[in-house]
Amino acid sequence: MTTVTTTTATAPDTTAPLPRRALDWRLRFGALSLIWGFSFLLIKVGTDGYAPFQVTFGRLLFGTAVLAAAMAVKRERLPRGGRTWVHLTVAAFLLNALPFSLFAYSELTIPSTLAGICNATSPLWGMALSLVALSDDRPTRVRVAGLGLGFLGVLTVLGAWQGFSGLDARGTAMALLASLCYAIGWIYVRRTLAGTGSSHLSLTGAQLLLATVQLAVITPLFTSMPPHFPLIPLLAIAALGALGTGLAVLLQYGLVAEVGPTTAQMVTYFIPVIATAAGVAILGESLTWSTPVGAVIVLAGAGLTQVRARGKR
Secondary structure, three states, rough: OOOOOOOOOOOOOOOOOOOOOOHHHHHEEEEHHHHHHHHHHHHHHHHHOOOOHHHHHHHHHHHHHHHHHHHHHHHHOOOOOOOHHHHHHHHOOOOOOHHHHHHHHOOOOOOOOHHHHOOHHHHEEEEEHHHHHHHOOOOHHHHHHHHHHHHHHHHHOOHHOOOOOOOOOHHHHHHHHHHHHHHHHHHHHHHHHOOOOOOHHHHHHHHOOOOHHHHHHHHHHOOOOOOOOOOHHHHHHHHHHHHHHHHHHHHHHHHHHOHHHHHHHHHHHHHHHHHHHHHHHHOOOOOHHHHHHHHHHHHHHHHHHHHOOOOOO
């Protein structure tokens, strides 16, 4: 999902020579777009057989296993320092445990296509929050215009001119709140975890581990052990965790290190397109004209919010 699923606490070292990649970055970029785009379909399939908290717990468990294996191969250690772990606990809640659960609950009542488009609003929330939270990231007129355009797109997707007829307000609010969590989480990470000295892999592995522990505590309180384990939903959860949470993070950080965060961030704009196509083609979800048109407006606005003034990167 949106850059939205893990933490990057320090910028990659651009002075060190990068290792030769076996797979061209464009192919990895496409793979990441597909993985995150299909995540919303996998959530929908997973909730057909398991409770939302169970879907989230399984997702985190499989994702953590992938990162643990990567850390073992690279001989990475978990970060040290009590303060770092406290901040990682908060980041795990804001960037993983809470938004993953909200998306799972939202897809009980809204189509995966709508959830994917709601996910694309994260840059808009980030821009709005930066007005008050980040003194070093002041908006320009273009970015403010993008904010307004993006939320106009949201209203278009939701069919505001029809009085939001036929829309499940609770499910949609959960999906939008999940996107807001990503924006809040990233701002928190920038203020608390930048410059810790730990590697991206180490920090993210610890973050997913903490989120998994959080769901391990919460899930039994709100759900009971399923009487049986449907195979297709279980495979969807495994793919969601291993690919959409574990492998995707590794691909993302590789792209950031190789082509920079600006280019890597462009994956955000492909996610709702793929999520919509997958939901319509595979799940048979209905699609009205306002959904793709509104999605284009949302993405255009999100793109404008990422435009920096000259001289800034």
